[in-house]
Amino acid sequence: MSTLSTHVLDAVLGMPAVGVAVTLYRQAERLGSGQTDTDGRIGSLGEALEPGTYRLVFDTGAYFARLEVEAFYPEVAITFVITEQRHYHVPVLLSPFAFSTYRGS
Template sequence: MSTLSTHVLDVVRGIPAAGMQVTLSRQAVRLGGGETDTDGRIRALGDELAPGSYRLVFDTGGYFAHTEVETFYPEVVIAFGITDERHYHVPLVLSPFAYSTYRGS
């Protein structure tokens, strides 16, 4: 079984995106979630994860509303696949009008 973490960085403000709600699902079933900590991280999402397709949903609209910043994206959805038994890390680099992600380590 595999494990999963995430990290969100607000590149406009140059700080971790603390207090953002994130949910993990598989085939429309919510498996877990949480709120990013002061370092913009959630160190464990869900329980041990079997191979398959998953989705992380980041509440970017709520985060930017809290910081009183207008945003074009009310949420960011990242679909990804787990294939091996290992730890997966899915970072999100975020601004109000753009975002990027990659397979972290």
């Protein structure tokens, strides 16, 4: 079984993005959710993940609204595939008009 974590960094502020709501889905099934902590991290989302296709949805619109910053993306959805038993980490580098991600460790 695999595990999953995430980390969100605000590229404009140069700081962790605190309080970003994140939800994990497998197809239409909601498996778990949480909010990023003071370091911009969620240490565990979902438990004992089987191989398959998953989607993380980051509520970036609410995050930027709290900061009173106009943003283009109301949410960031990242679809990824779990293929083997291991820990998966999905970091996001965020700004009001762009985002990037990669498979972390």
